[in-house]
Amino acid sequence: MKEIDWSKLGFHYTEPEYIVRAGYHNGAWEEPYATKDKFLHLHVSATCLQYGQEAFEGLKAFRGVDGKIRIFRWRENAKRMAQSAKGLYMASVPEELFGKAIRLALKKNIKLLPPYGTGATLYFRPLLIGTTPRLGVGPGKDFEFIVIPSPIGPYYPGKFHCTTFIVNRHVDRAAPLGTGQFKVGGNYASSFRATEPAHAQGMDCLFLDARHHRYIDECSAANFIGIKENNGQIEYLTPRSTAILPSITNNSLMTLAKEKGFKVTRRRIRLEELEQMSEAAACGTACVISPIDKVFDPENNRIYPLTDNPGPILTELYHALKDIQYGRTEDRHGWCEVIEYENKKMKN
Ligand code: PLP
Numbered sequence: 001m002k003e004i005d006w007s008k009l010g011f012h013y014t015e016p017e018y019i020v021r022a023g024y025h026n027g028a029w030e031e032p033y034a035t036k037d038k039f040l041h042l043h044v045s046a047t048c049l050q051y052g053q054e055a056f057e058g059l060k061a062f063r064g065v066d067g068k069i070r071i072f073r074w075r076e077n078a079k080r081m082a083q084s085a086k087g088l089y090m091a092s093v094p095e096e097l098f099g100k101a102i103r104l105a106l107k108k109n110i111k112l113l114p115p116y117g118t119g120a121t122l123y124f125r126p127l128l129i130g131t132t133p134r135l136g137v138g139p140g141k142d143f144e145f146i147v148i149p150s151p152i153g154p155y156y157p158g159k160f161h162c163t164t165f166i167v168n169r170h171v172d173r174a175a176p177l178g179t180g181q182f183k184v185g186g187n188y189a190s191s192f193r194a195t196e197p198a199h200a201q202g203m204d205c206l207f208l209d210a211r212h213h214r215y216i217d218e219c220s221a222a223n224f225i226g227i228k229e230n231n232g233q234i235e236y237l238t239p240r241s242t243a244i245l246p247s248i249t250n251n252s253l254m255t256l257a258k259e260k261g262f263k264v265t266r267r268r269i270r271l272e273e274l275e276q277m278s279e280a281a282a283c284g285t286a287c288v289i290s291p292i293d294k295v296f297d298p299e300n301n302r303i304y305p306l307t308d309n310p311g312p313i314l315t316e317l318y319h320a321l322k323d324i325q326y327g328r329t330e331d332r333h334g335w336c337e338v339i340e341y342e343n344k345k346m347k348n
Pocket residue numbers: 058218220221222223244245246247248249250283284285286
C-alpha cells in the first residue's frame with residue numbers, strides 16, 4: 001500500500017484494500033463478507049440503475065488520544081438507512097448486520113485508520129442498492145448492502161475556517177413531501193445543477209424550501225445552524241422542514257448546546273433572519289461544523305455578513321463534539337463504540 005500523507009487528505013476517495021458486502025435474496029440477508037473486488041456484476045436492468053433504488057450513509061471512525069478507536073453513533077446511521085430503505089421500498093439492513101459490516105470494514109482496513117492528531121478520519125460509506133432486473137416500473141426484491149471505507153480529511157479545504165454560501169432559487173433539492181428526508185443518491189444528482197455552478201464560483205449552495213422559496217432548508221450536503229444572542233441568552237436555531245435530512249451531527253450538537261445552557265429551537269427560519277444571527281454554519285458528518293462567513297443572495301444582490309472567522313459559540317460546540325469523538329472527554333451519552341486495538345490485533 002502507498003504511504004498516505006494524512007495531513008494532505010481532503011474529502012476524496014482513497015481506494016481501500018477491502019470493501020464489505022452482503023446480499024439480500026429470497027427474503028433473507030447473507031452474512032457480510034470482505035472482498036478486495038471493487039466491481040459489481042450487476043444486471044443492466046437492476047432497479048438501482050433503472051429506477052434509482054439506492055440509499056447511502058456516511059459515518060466515521062476516529063483514532064483517539066488514548067489510542068482506542070471510536071465509531072461515532074453508527075446505530076443512528078443504521079436507523080436512518082432503514083428509514084431511507086423504507087422510503088424507497090427496499091429491504092432494510094438489520095442494525096446488527098450494519099454494525100458487523102462496519103466493524104469488519106474497519107478491521108480489514110485498519111492500516112487506513114489515520115493516526116491521532118492528523119485531522120483525518122476513516123469514513124465509511126454504506127450503500128444499499130436494488131439489484132433485481134426489472135422493466136416494469138416498481139421496486140425489486142433483491143438488494144446489495146456494501147460498506148466502502150476511505151480515509152478522509154476535511155470536507156471543505158483548510159482546517160476550521162469559514163465558507164461562503166449562495167442562495168439558490170432555481171433548483172429545488174427535494175419537494176416538501178419528497179425524498180429530502182432520506183439519504184438517497186437521487187437527491188444529490190438532482191441538485192448538481194445548483195451545486196456545481198456554486199462550487200465554480202468558490203461557494204456552496206443554500207437551499208430554500210421548495211414550496212415558498214422563503215425559508216432556509218439546508219446547506220447542500222449538510223444541515224443549517226444559526227446562532228442568535230439576546231440579552232446574554234444564546235439561541236441555537238435550526239430549520240424544521242419535511243424536506244431535509246435528519247442530521248446525526250445536528251442532533252448531537254443540539255444535545256451539547258442544551259447542556260451548555262443554550263436555548264435550542266427547531267422551526268421554520270426565514271432567509272432574512274440571517275440578519276439577526278451572530279454566527280451560522282453547515283453541519284454534517286463530512287463537514288463537522290463549517291462556519292459561514294457570508295450568504296450571498298443573487299436574486300437581489302444582497303449579502304448577509306456573518307463572521308470572517310469561526311465565531312465563539314460554534315467553535316465551542318465544534319470542540320465539544322470533537323473532544324468526544326477523539327476520547328478527550330467523557331462520552332456521557334454513549335455515542336461512541338470503543339474498539340481497543342493493541343499489538344496490531346483487533347480485540348472486538
Ligand atoms: N443533509 C444532507 C443533505 C447530507 O447529505 C448530510 C450528510 O450526511 C447531512 C445533512 C448531515 O447529516 P449527518 O450529520 O448525519 O452526516
